Amino acid sequence: MSQIRGDARKTLDLLRLRADTPGTKNRNHLNNAGAALMPSPVIDAVIGYLNREGEIGGYEAAAEANSLLEGAYDSLATFVNCARDEIAIAENATIAWQRAFYSLSFGPGDRILTASAEFAANYIAFLQVAKRTGVSIEVIPNDASGILDPDALVKMIDDRVRLIAVTWIPTNGGLINPAAAIGRIARDNGILYLLDACQAAGQIPIDVNALGCDILTATGRKFLRAPRGTGFMYMRKSVLETIEPAMIDLYGAPWTAPGRYELRPDARRFETWEKNYSVRLGLRTAVDYALGIGLKNIEERCKHLSTVLREGLRGCVRCPYMISERHLRPSSHSRLRAGTRQPSWPT
Secondary structure, three states: OOOOOOOHHHHOOHHHHHHOOHHHHOOOOOOOOOOOOOOHHHHHHHHHHHHHHHHHOHHHHHHHOHHHHHHHHHHHHHHHOOOHHHEEEEOOHHHHHHHHHOOOOOOOOOEEEEEOOOOHHHHHHHHHHHHHHOOEEEEEOEOOOOOEOHHHHHHHOOOOEEEEEEEOOOOOOOOOOOHHHHHHHHHHOOOEEEEEOOOOEOOEOOOHHHHOOOEEEEEOOOOOOOOOOOEEEEEOHHHHOOOOOOOOOOOOOOEEEOOEEOOOOOHHHHOOOOOOHHHHHHHHHHHHHHHHHOHHHHHHHHHHHHHHHHHHHHOOOOOOOOOOHHHHOOOOOOOOOOOOOOOOOOO
16 A cells, blocks of 8 residues: 555554445446545444434434534534634535625726636536626636736735635536635735635635635535535624625514514524525534544645656656547547547546
């Protein structure tokens, strides 16, 4: 076995972790960037809760499990190093991101700064808001290594910049944008900073204070190994107090008088009354499972496996799947034509 960096080999019981993951018994699953294999405790939490709903009813099961469900906010707060009142749980990361972004105000002449590797769904939202309000969208240049260049960002700052919105780790390519450096620039200039951490959550430690972000969103289904249909948002308390969600219901804004409502004081003002409690419990279990392993240990294991992969690919002198300039030409096709022979993997 290849040596794992630092103490990760000593602290990670790989046999136990694989035994906890039923899916590893029949496949090598390489799609964690899409949706990871859930560990047994997560599966048991979801199925156990659904069974209980079937036995006593949905409302009754939620009341019975209230302390466990409430604990999800504590677990997520520990996970990103914030207060539990700064956490909102959502149906997915896209919903969490949209609830935050569409609650912001923009006007003609305002500027949104983003990364060249920004998630397409986020950029589409920028385009829609630009169409509605006249805000401009500007891409921050990369440095020579291909990551967002903090020095270039500094040069773009002026009093018209209303938002810096960046994807921390894109879904492919291994790129990691300098999220903390971006945060320092945003803080120094009093600019709101929205960070998409979908691919970071579960791979590396997240500390929103060290990152300097005002809003962070992430999913549960990827490296965090929670069920699909789970996500969350962190919003800094000082920012939360100034933002009213674009859409509210009686959970996020109780109706206090015939002509009046009051927003909840916490981030749950971005939530709605109806929820899928079973997968929420799965999300909490997945977060606790990751915290139990240790995010630094997970990060070291990810670094080790990434290094092994890169070194292995570098050793493939004539790998038929290695990307070349020829493959990037417009005339090339991403799939083989009918009748052509499927090339074999190198041995």
